[in-house]
Amino acid sequence: xxxxxxxxxxxxxxxxxxxxxxxxxxxxxxxxxxxxxxxxxxxxxxxxxxxxxxxxxxxxxxxxxxxxxxxxxxxxxxxxxxxxxxxxxxxxxxxxxxxxxxxxxxxxxxxxxxxxxxxxxxxxxxxxxxxxxxxxxxxxxxxxxxxxxxxxxxxxxxxxxxxxxxxxxxxxxxxxxxxxxxxxxxxxxxxxxxxxxxxxxxx
Amino acid sequence: xxxxxxxxxxxxxxxxxxxxxxxxxxxxxxxxxxxxxxxxxxxxxxxxxxxxxxxxxxxxxxxxxxxxxxxxxxxxxxxxxxxxxxxxxxxxxxxxxxxxxxxxxxxxxxxxxxxxxxxxxxxxxxxxxxxxxxxxxxxxxxxxxxxxxxxxxxxxxxxxxxxxxxxxxxxxxxxxxxxxxxxxxxxxxxxxxxxxxxxxxxx
DNA sequence: TTCTGTGAATAGGTTCACAGCT
DNA sequence: AGCTGTGAACCTATTCACAGAA
Numbered sequence: 001x002x003x004x005x006x007x008x009x010x011x012x013x014x015x016x017x018x019x020x021x022x023x024x025x026x027x028x029x030x031x032x033x034x035x036x037x038x039x040x041x042x043x044x045x046x047x048x049x050x051x052x053x054x055x056x057x058x059x060x061x062x063x064x065x066x067x068x069x070x071x072x073x074x075x076x077x078x079x080x081x082x083x084x085x086x087x088x089x090x091x092x093x094x095x096x097x098x099x100x101x102x103x104x105x106x107x108x109x110x111x112x113x114x115x116x117x118x119x120x121x122x123x124x125x126x127x128x129x130x131x132x133x134x135x136x137x138x139x140x141x142x143x144x145x146x147x148x149x150x151x152x153x154x155x156x157x158x159x160x161x162x163x164x165x166x167x168x169x170x171x172x173x174x175x176x177x178x179x180x181x182x183x184x185x186x187x188x189x190x191x192x193x194x195x196x197x198x199x200x201x202x203x
Numbered sequence: 204x205x206x207x208x209x210x211x212x213x214x215x216x217x218x219x220x221x222x223x224x225x226x227x228x229x230x231x232x233x234x235x236x237x238x239x240x241x242x243x244x245x246x247x248x249x250x251x252x253x254x255x256x257x258x259x260x261x262x263x264x265x266x267x268x269x270x271x272x273x274x275x276x277x278x279x280x281x282x283x284x285x286x287x288x289x290x291x292x293x294x295x296x297x298x299x300x301x302x303x304x305x306x307x308x309x310x311x312x313x314x315x316x317x318x319x320x321x322x323x324x325x326x327x328x329x330x331x332x333x334x335x336x337x338x339x340x341x342x343x344x345x346x347x348x349x350x351x352x353x354x355x356x357x358x359x360x361x362x363x364x365x366x367x368x369x370x371x372x373x374x375x376x377x378x379x380x381x382x383x384x385x386x387x388x389x390x391x392x393x394x395x396x397x398x399x400x401x402x403x404x405x406x
Numbered sequence: 407t408t409c410t411g412t413g414a415a416t417a418g419g420t421t422c423a424c425a426g427c428t
Numbered sequence: 429a430g431c432t433g434t435g436a437a438c439c440t441a442t443t444c445a446c447a448g449a450a
Contacts, residue, residue, distance in 0.1 A: 004405075005418075005419065006398065007419075007420095008419090009397075009398050009401045010394060010398060012401075013394045013397045013398070014378070014394070016397075017376070028430090028431065028432090029431075029432070030431085036378070037378045038420095039420080039421070040431090040432095041420075041421055041422070041423095042419095042420065042421080044431090044432060044433060044434085045419090045420075045421090045433085045434080047432095047433090048432090048433055048434070052432075052433065053432095054431075054432050054433080055427080055428065055431085055432075056426070056427040056428055056430080056431055056432045056433080057427065057428040057429080057430045057431050057432075058427095058428065058430080058431070058432085059430090059431065059432080060432090072401070072404075073397050073400055073401050073404065074400040074401055074403055074404025074405070075397065075400055079396075079400065079403075081396075087295075088294060088295035088298045088299070089295045089299070091291060091294075091295065092290075092291035092292045092294065092295040093392070095291045096291070096292070096392065096393075098376055098392065098393035099392075099393060099396065101393070102393050102396065102397065104393075104396050104400075142403055143396070143399055143400075143403070166403060167399040167400075167402060167403055168399075169392075169395055169396055169399060173220070173301055175217070175238075175239070175240050181406075183399055183402040183403070185395045185398060185399055187390060187392065187395060189296070189299065189301065189302075189372070189390065190299075190301035190302060190304070190305050190307075191213060191216045191217070192372055192388045192390060193282075193284075193302065193305065193307050193346065193372055194212075194216045194276050194278065194305065195209065195212050195213060195216070195388060196346055196370040196371075196372060196386055196388055197276055197277040197278055197282065197307075197346075197370075198212045198215075198275070198276045198277055199370060199386040200277055200282075200345055200346075200369060200370055200386070201275075201276065201277025202207075202277070203384075208440075208441065210441075210442095211441090231408090231409065231410090232409075232410070233409080241442095242442080242443070243409090243410095244442075244443055244444070244445095245441095245442065245443080247409090247410060247411060247412085248411085248412080248441090248442075248443090250410095250411090251410090251411055251412070255410080255411065256410095257409080257410050257411080258409085258410075258449080258450065259408080259409055259410045259411080259448070259449040259450055260407075260408045260409050260410075260449065260450040261408080261409070261410085261449095261450065262408090262409065262410080263410090
């Protein structure tokens, strides 16, 4: 498949969110653009990479387009997700409704702090991170969320990679080294604040 | 000032993080690139937008470059930050050490849930969100973090904008409408997982 | 020789504008 | 007439490649 840009994929996600809330049977690229904060040409271009889903003069059939985008994004299947790091951030993520709604199910939580191991979090018992490889051998996961301190993130990621995890969402503020066939997204909140600082400083 | 791309600003943030950990007195664009996961030409280009900080044949003086980047990013001053939304995510953010380390000080927390108002969070008392405008009139903040449910985010943002906040870090999964002179960064975690899902589905 | 700073070349993403279907 | 699908034009970001300073 032709290489699709990250920005296109992110916009598809945004369109999907609005399509799921749309009550009309059809929607135009213009309206979808307005909702998603982009242009109608951009919407049409984004969709055109994957096919011709609209009807000229009419727009897009909402249920069909919804299904198509879910399919493109790979959301028709559900995902088992393991969480490593039972700190504050981990706690917030386990609770976060947005994940479950979209078919991402957190199936296990790991930490190495003895005080946390064994405690119950949202119905899941926090397990010792040393069990990670064995557990994943029995019950593989495609996706892991890393919410550990910066110091331990890389070593956790090495374990995850060895265990066959192919996609990692990283909240630790360090870039992670992974083989080419593993995808990492790092969310670095301090960095986001710094871009805001930059925009305040340069106006 | 000439328009600088968001990606350049983000990379400067990354370089800064590594410069602060570097022990050698000078560093080359090549080394900085290796650490930050980019190319040496990119590093030099990024820096060249702001001046000539290096010495040919030698590299960059670490303390000077650190200072320069902190200055470019506007990090030499500290920021007062208000947090709206005392849920799980808000809790994680209040605790997050990365903010304070970089000079972002959370000075107040707001919520509208009566059960949360008055409780103490990391030394701060959660205040009723209806006090927001008045409080900000007395003690202005440049930056706000919004960690409310999607439904209330826009109305909170409207209050913030009226109160003179110029930069918003948004964790609610909705695009926000703000005037052109207000900067918004939205961090949408479900969307990040969806880009991972896409990459798993299309390999 | 090493490594920066920077124009020039290339690649990539966005917008334009219009032919063509409904 | 209304709105999609898409090549072409445009604009922006990245990479190349080399002159020049240490």
